[in-house]
Amino acid sequence: MTADPVAKWEEFLRSRYWDDLLELADSYPDERSLVVQFPDLDKFDPEFAEELLENPEQVLEAAQAALLELDLPMDVYMDRAHVRIAGLPRHYKTRELRSDHIGKLLAIEGLVRTATEVRPKIVSAAFQCQRCGFTFFKEQTGNKFEDQNLKCQNQACDRGGPFKLVLAQSKFVDAQKIRVQESPEDLRGGEQPQTLDVELEDDLAGRIFPGDRVVVNGVLKSYQRSTPQQGKSTYFDLFHKGNSVEMTEQEFEEIDISQEEEEQILEMSRDPDMYENVRKSIAPSIYGYDDVKEALGLQLVSGFEKHLPDGARIRGDIHILLVGDPGIAKSQLLRYMTKISPRGIYTSGKSSTSAGLTATAVKDELGDGRWTIEAGALVLADKGIAAIDEMDKMDNEDKSALHEAMEQQSYHPLTEIQLSDGRKVRIGDFVDDLMSARSEDVVQGVDCEILRLGTDVMVQSTDFDKIIDLAVDRVSRHRAPDHFIKIKYSNGREIIVTPEHPVYVSNDGIACVPACQSKVGDLVPAQESALNDPKRQAHTNPETASSVIGSLKVEEIKVVPNDGDFHANYVYDITVEPTHTFISQGVVLHNTISVAKAGVMATLKSRCSLLAAANPKLGRFDKYEPIAPQINLTPALMSRFDLIFVLTDDPDTKRDSAIAQHILKSNYAGELSTQIAWNPEISQDDIDNALTVIKPAIDPELLRKYVAYARKKIFPTLTDEAKEYFLRYYVGLRMQGQDTNKPVPVTARQLEALIRLGEASARLRLSDKVTIGDAQRVVKILEGCLRKVGVDPETGFLDADIIASGTTKSTRDRTKSVIDVIRDISKEQQGPAPRDAVLDRAVELGIERAKAEEIIDRMRRDGDVFEPRPGMLKLP
Structure with missing residues (x-):
């Protein structure tokens, strides 16, 4: 030395x-x-x-x-x-670490999978001798607290205790543990990512979040394994003592592309058959599905994220849903896409929880029993593709977590909130002003902008036991949906929220339901002092609330389109910890969160393209019914997909024969590859000829690099011709909905999807211009999807509401007619309407009796009509 x-x-x-x-x-x-x-x-x-x-x-x-x-x-x-x-000279992956590296200064590269909360760690413990009163210090160098075999350092005493730990004189440092996992793009085939635990202290603690891509420089150390049953083991585990952390967030920088490969990529982009080559390189062992594979090729490169001058973000990721009958290779398509994507994560809806998709707070050994934040598939696939198979098998709670990563659950900007000092402010102006004043502190969250606050802004909140003043932890702003839900309460208070926003009801204990599922007559928790309205429902449930919380009634619910007086570019939310409630004009309102448990909070990145697969509710599709209601996904979640492909397994002699031949040839190629090692009669030429049917046009590794190159360097702009083509197509479809008797064919959401797809089409040929050819190509793809999933089979018209609300306009019109019939007959009878009379009059209006029966049954299930006695119908 x-x-x-x-x-x-x-x-x-x-x-x-x-x-x-x-x-x-x-x-x-x-x-x-x-x-x-x-x-x-x-x-x-x-x-x-x-x-x-x-x-x-x-x-x-x-x-x-x-x-x-x-x-x-x-x-x-x-x-x-x-x-x-x-800036250490070499970066190591976890699987490369060996015993020779212990005690050396190394740079470990990877993705943060888990992070504990930041907590104080004692580094110098002050002990006071209980015999002489002398205080001395003992350095704490390891993870185990050292308080054994101590001796008083007062030479006049020199006793072995007893000693008292003096916390006030001890020295502490902030500490955090993270778990670094190998990045998805560094794995090949079926390799499982390996992990390494890292200890961070002082000013390094609290800077790293799950999903961050990092290089951790530090000293590699080891500790001996031990169990209470078997004692100390001969095996040791590794951990990293962090000295510094470097962020490596440049998109796809991790994939090395040589000069020769770059020339090959540029040459490929000039091939007029480039789109065909990409299509033939996606799951070549699966026959057909050319339109799906073309769309998946666009999803690989996707559009690109845009940031507007006002701070808003427009996503570039393309979301695709494959819905089809069982046994048509949906799962194989998903798995193949995650292999050829530079960043790909595959998960199944059967085993996925909201934790496995977005993030969760868990207790494990990394945090020594404390809470840790663990990143899920959508976070780990940041800027890549997250494939979710059997999405329809997910629990509703997990679908909600997924929806949060794709959409927003927030308040309309006109919604008024009341601060604890009595001031009433509109949430839109309130959040916009805060973000404008502190723009440098605004961070990107789960498809939204988030601003963390201190203790500056206070609101009234409740834990349903008492009313308290709490600080607003953070505010957020999201892209607005196509429509909102407007709820009016019996004290005159109104809120306007996104359809999936949770609202409290207290009909049978206090619970949350999506706003789109709330009903007129629902009781909602409210501040007792605000219940002075003569129309209020005098009700308090002693099992769920004390005397400070009573109930109001929902008096009116309306679906409000995002236009006219209610047009909004953004929706807003505020988060109050730990209650997740705030009180405004007496009503207890809910605020949404990404990860919250035991006070552990995190803002995680989730900027990936989502590729999902689902089966029909009843196993197979009924071609005579609308497709969307046959899928076990909420309309709000379905509407976030840019493309929805319906894949049916209909018997067809020509197609079935082609599929069978493809399968037989693929298996034959595999048989020859297996036999060549011991059968001298099989030549390599025989194998090459047999493999032609399943050989991808572009080598998968080269395709990964092509995609990475496109996403890293190509950011195309729309040409005037492409803009004009998109405009004519969109306005032309919208004009079809001008007739009040016809449904609205498309919304602005489809136009945004076209722009993303057009950018992806230009990126795929490494062009900086979206041409009219790109526009025509993606319109054809979108049109094909809409014709399958967005058409009312009764009328043959495109109907955007099929996906947005799960109900066709023709069904809505029939429902409205039945409601009018019940109302008219109730007035005539001056009481409940006889069910048979309602059905007879509905038939006179041209509604089939069976459909009228179905409407009445559905309205009963939804609480829109009830039977005070058998055979009699009454509206709420």
Whole structure:
């Protein structure tokens, strides 16, 4: 080792990092880290730099000492400052670590899968002798608290205790553990990602979140495994003592593309058959589905994210849903896509929970029994593709978590909220003003912008036991949906929310339901002091609330389109911890969260393209009924998909024969590949000829690099011709809905999808212009999907509401007619309407009796009509 490493560090810092050192001293203790680039040290003294790699703990200890000994021009003692090393010459993956690396300074590259909460860690424990009163200190160097075999350091005492831990004089440091997992793009075939636990302290703690891509520089260490049953093991586990963390968020920088490969990629992009080649390279062992494979090729590159001057974000990710009869290779398509995507994660709806999709707070050994945040598939696939198979098998709670990553659950900007000081503000203006004033603090969250607040803004909240004033933890802003739900309460209060926004009801205990499922007559929790309206329902459930919480009634519910007086570009939310409630004009309102348990909060990135597969509710599709209601997904979730492909398994002699031949040829190729090792009669030419049917046009590894290159370097713009084509197509379809008797064919959501698809089409040929050819190609793809899933089979017209609300216009019109019939007959009878009379009059209006029966039964289930006695119908 260098004779005097402290002097060597002093010389280096004076000559190379003096200005940085002065900046640190000027901002200390708010800033406590001096980041030294390893190449600078290597140029200064290669032998000393090598010594740092081989004996990092001694050399870094000398660096800390040098910081204290340097004579600075300001009066500051930087005893808590750190020298942190960055830019190490080699980055290791977890699977590359061996016993020779223990004790060395290494850079570990990967993706943060899990992170604990930040908590104080004792580093110097003060003990007071209970015999003589002397206080001494014991350094705590490991993870196990050292309080055994102590001896009083007062020479006059020199006793072995007892000792009392004095917390007030002990020294603590912030500490956090993270678990780093190998990145999806670094895995091949069926490899499972390996993980490594990392310990971070002081100013490194709390800066890293699950989903972050990082390089952690630090000292690799080991500890002995042990169990209560078997005691100490001969095997040791590894962990990393972090010295510095470098963020590696540049999109697809991790995929190395050589000069030769770049030339090959550019040559491929000029091939006029490029789209065909990409299509033939996606799951070539699966016959057909050319339109689906073409769309999947566009999803690989997707559009690109745009940030508007007002801070809003327009997503570029393309979401695709495959819905079809069983046994038509949906799962194989999903698995293949995650293999050829530069970042791909596959998960199944059967086993996926909301934790497995977005994130969750869990207790495990990483946090020593404390809460940790664990990233899910949508976070790990950030800027890639997350494939969710059997999405229809997911629980409603898990679908809600997925919906949050794709959509928003928020309030209309006109919704009025009341602050604890009595001020009433519109939530849109309130959040916009906060974000405008603190734009540098706004961060990207789950498809939204989020601003964390301190204790500046207070609102009234409740835990349904008492009313309390709490600070707003954060506010958020999201892209607005096509329509809203407007709810009016019996005290005159109104709220306007997105359809999936949770609202409280207290009909049978306090619970949450989506706004689109709330009903007139529902009781909702409210502040008792606000219940002075004569129309209020005098009701309080003693099992769920004390006297401070009573109930109001829902008086009116309306679906409000996002246009006219209610047009909004964004919707808004505020988050109040830990109750997740706030009170406005007496009504207890709900606020949404991404991850909340035991006070652990995180804002995670979820910017991936979603590829999902689902089966029909009843196993197979009924071609004579609308497709959308046959899928076990909420309309709000379905409407977030840019493309929905309906894949049916209809008997067809020509197609079935082609599929069978393809399967037989694929199996034959596999048989030959297996036999060549021991059958000398089989040649490589025989195998190559047999493999032609399933050989991809583009090598999968090269296709991965092609996609990475396109996403990294190509950001096309729409040409005037493409804009005009999109405009004529969109307006032309909208004009078909001008007749009040016809449904609205498409919404602005389809136009946004066309733009994303057009950008992807240009990206796929590495062009910086979206041409009219791109526009025509993607319109054909979207039109094909709409004709399958968005057409009312009764009328043959495109109907956007089939996907947006799960109900066709013709069904809505019939329902309205039946309601009018019940109302008219009730007036005539001056009481409930006889069911048979309602059915007879419905038939007179041209409604089939069976459909009228179906409408009445559905309205009864939904609470829109009830039977005060058998055979009699009454509206609420």
